[in-house]
Amino acid sequence: MTRVLLSGGMDSxxxxxxxxxxxxxxDAVFFNYGQRHSEREYRSVIRLTRHFGINHWSLPLKIESPxxxxxxxxxxxxxxxxxxxxxxxMLRQAASLFSPxxxxxxxxxxxxxxxxxxxxxxxxxxxxGELAPVRIATPVLDLDKRGVFEFAQKYxxxxxxxxTWSCYAGGDEPCGACGACEARARGMG
Numbered sequence: 001m002t003r004v005l006l007s008g009g010m011d012s013x014x015x016x017x018x019x020x021x022x023x024x025x026x027d028a029v030f031f032n033y034g035q036r037h038s039e040r041e042y043r044s045v046i047r048l049t050r051h052f053g054i055n056h057w058s059l060p061l062k063i064e065s066p067x068x069x070x071x072x073x074x075x076x077x078x079x080x081x082x083x084x085x086x087x088x089x090m091l092r093q094a095a096s097l098f099s100p101x102x103x104x105x106x107x108x109x110x111x112x113x114x115x116x117x118x119x120x121x122x123x124x125x126x127x128x129g130e131l132a133p134v135r136i137a138t139p140v141l142d143l144d145k146r147g148v149f150e151f152a153q154k155y156x157x158x159x160x161x162x163x164t165w166s167c168y169a170g171g172d173e174p175c176g177a178c179g180a181c182e183a184r185a186r187g188m189g
Contacts (some may be wrong), residue, residue: 003101010042011107028056037170044165045126077179087118145187
């Protein structure tokens with residue numbers, strides 16, 4: 001079994017499309033860790049899992065953080081959006097939930113490395129050692145956002161990204177100014 005960490009954004013949707021072609025049986029897990037955009041992300045998760053015909057789990061995850069993503073002060077870009085240890089906690093939970101999967105797939109890309117320590121290759125190398133025998137697949141890790149956009153088109157078709165949400169503000173429409181909106185624009189531009 002393969003489990004995809006699915007946020008509803010461009011990177012995780014591309015990884016879901018890839019996993020659907022690479023593995024026989026997959027499911028997806030969405031973690032609500034108090035992010036201000038969780039409702040919008042979850043709507044995308046539902047659309048994506050329906051599109052691919054797979055099951056998903058939506059689980060609460062308690063992470064104490066002063067991040068602007070979880071209601072703390074600061075900008076919705078740069079270091080203010082960092083939720084310490086978020087990816088480690090999510091990987092550990094996904095690897096141990098229900099029946100342990102053979103593979104956990106996570107969508108982080110090269111454009112994330114500067115801001116997020118837990119999106120860098122050395123983080124995943126460490127986690128692969130700690131979570132073995134569960135394998136961690138990061139198919140877009142070495143790609144920039146433009147590369148993720150092309151990867152998503154290759155594995156999910158041109159309509160795939162219409163099912164995603166990439167805005168930290170969580171309003172009715174993307175704000176166009178947060179770090180996630182700027183990254184999406186770089187990828188699609």
